[in-house]
Amino acid sequence: MQPIKFCLILLSCYGLLQTMSGCNRRSETATTPTTQGPDSAKVIVLRAESVRKDISLPAELHPLERVQIYAKVPGFVRRIPVDIGSRVSHGQLLAVLDAPELASKVAEANANVQTALARFQNSQDLHRRLAAARQGAGAVSAREVEVARNQMRADSTGWVSARQMLRSLRDQQAYLTLRAPFAGVVTRRTADPGALVGSNQPLLEMENNRTLRLRIAVPEALTGSELPARKLAFTVKAFPGKLFNGTLSRKSETIAPRTRTETWEFTVDNANGELKAGMFADARMGVARSQPSFLVPPSAVVTSQERRFIIRLTDGRTEWVDVSQGMGVGDKVEVFGPLAEGDIVLQSANEEIKPDKPMIALKQ
Numbered sequence: 001m002q003p004i005k006f007c008l009i010l011l012s013c014y015g016l017l018q019t020m021s022g023c024n025r026r027s028e029t030a031t032t033p034t035t036q037g038p039d040s041a042k043v044i045v046l047r048a049e050s051v052r053k054d055i056s057l058p059a060e061l062h063p064l065e066r067v068q069i070y071a072k073v074p075g076f077v078r079r080i081p082v083d084i085g086s087r088v089s090h091g092q093l094l095a096v097l098d099a100p101e102l103a104s105k106v107a108e109a110n111a112n113v114q115t116a117l118a119r120f121q122n123s124q125d126l127h128r129r130l131a132a133a134r135q136g137a138g139a140v141s142a143r144e145v146e147v148a149r150n151q152m153r154a155d156s157t158g159w160v161s162a163r164q165m166l167r168s169l170r171d172q173q174a175y176l177t178l179r180a181p182f183a184g185v186v187t188r189r190t191a192d193p194g195a196l197v198g199s200n201q202p203l204l205e206m207e208n209n210r211t212l213r214l215r216i217a218v219p220e221a222l223t224g225s226e227l228p229a230r231k232l233a234f235t236v237k238a239f240p241g242k243l244f245n246g247t248l249s250r251k252s253e254t255i256a257p258r259t260r261t262e263t264w265e266f267t268v269d270n271a272n273g274e275l276k277a278g279m280f281a282d283a284r285m286g287v288a289r290s291q292p293s294f295l296v297p298p299s300a301v302v303t304s305q306e307r308r309f310i311i312r313l314t315d316g317r318t319e320w321v322d323v324s325q326g327m328g329v330g331d332k333v334e335v336f337g338p339l340a341e342g343d344i345v346l347q348s349a350n351e352e353i354k355p356d357k358p359m360i361a362l363k364q
Contacts, residue, residue, distance in 0.1 A: 038358035042347040043313060044300070045363070046339060048292035052228075053329050057216050059234060059283040061268070061275055064211040065182055068202035072175040075099035077195045082204070084189055088180045094204055097176040097197065106173060109166040116162040120155035127152045184208035209277050212268040214246045216283050217261035221327060225287035232266060232285035236275065244268065244275065246283075294339055295332040299348045301325060310335060311349040318346075318357045 075097035082094055127148040133140040188205035191197050214234065230248040235241070246266030255262055266283075268275065300310050301323065309320045326334025344361055346353070353359075 038316075038360055040360035040362050041353075043344045043361040043363055044296065044347050046294050046296070046341055046343045046345060048341050049295055050288065051293050051295065051327075051329055051334060052286055052288040053327055054284065054286045055222070056282060056284050057218065059214050059216040059281040061236075061277055061279045061281060062213040062215060063184075063207035063209045063277040064213060065184065065208035066277075067181055067206060069094060069178055069204040069206065070199050070202050071097055071178070071197040072199065073097075073099055073102065073172050074196070074198040075102075075176055077191050077193050077197060077203075080189070080191065080193060080203075082186050082189070084186055086186045088184065088186065088206065090180055090183045092180045093177065094180055094186075095178040097178070099173075099176055102169065102172055102176070106166070106169045109162065109169050113159070113162040113166050116155070116159040120152070120159045123148065123152040123155040178203065180206065182206075182208050184210075207277055209273070209275075210271055212270045212275055212277060213249075214266040214268050214281060214283065216264045216266070217256075217259060218264050220255055220260045220262065222287055223255070223262045224290070226290050227285055228288055232283055234281040234283040236279050236281050238276075238279065239274065244281075289334075293326065293334050293336065294341075295329060296335055296345060297331065297347060298328075298333055300345055301333065301335060302349045302351060304351060309349075310337075311346040311353055312339075313344040313346070313359060313361055316358055316360070318353055318355055318359055320355050 076099075078096045078098045080095040082088060082092075088094065127145070130140050130145045130148045134142065134145050184206045185208075186204055186206045188202070190201060191203050197203050227248055232246050232248075233243045234246060235243060246268045248264060249267040250265045252263040252265075296310065302309055302311070307322055308325060309322050312319045312321050321337055321339065323335040323337035323339070326336060328334075344363075346359075
């Protein structure tokens, strides 16, 4: 019995030692700290691209020329052979006015011219006679000859002045006949024969609409872009689905302070007369950057109250880079800043990713 009991005691001690050893190993395992590696994130590699975008902007059609016809001198309408919708050629008669008091002034000025001429001729003849007598045996003093010469000069000036007055009144008489300053169409008429008209209200209004101006207010962010081929297409409500074309002719070269836009003007051929001045249009044009730029997903740009930035990886560490945002192109946006081709940028950035943090790039 003694050997058996001794063996049982040895087995019990061995099991106890194994149990204590296992507990120690578990305790060591639990207290040993685990070492975590740096975070990883999907990135994109910046590549300079030629950016082109099709945009749609509201526009308005204007005539190539528009003018209001005023009566330069007050008068009564004697005849007005045109009405709204009348197509007229350059120099064509538009209206004839009557101004009886002006005719009286012209007759009076004409009489003054004849009187001044007669006075000048008399003083001229007197001067000639006195000058001849001075050279002969007559007793004419040099003083008398000088006085006659001065009188002749004064009368000559009076004659010239009277002629200028007559010419001015005749020019005013010519204003009673109104003619078209260019070829176009009469769009407004405000008086009829017998009406008294003056310079306070236009008598007629006319436009040259065979060529139209299409004016577009281009946002400031797009004014640095170019328009390939300098052409665009546009539609108007009067002709749904029909495309019209325009050619860029000029820019205002200034930004309107209130709207932050620049006016671009396009020339539109309207020889068939389909389009009307004053129509609103929907203009569609493809603008392109003059230089390549960088495009990134919107998720790569972080916008906070203080700044707008993207997160760049440099030597495996994060770096916040301030950028400005351009126009959106498809599912991407333009970014501008201290960037270079080949830079590695986080595809999804946020403010929780602090600068100088180690990060592993996962390239797509």
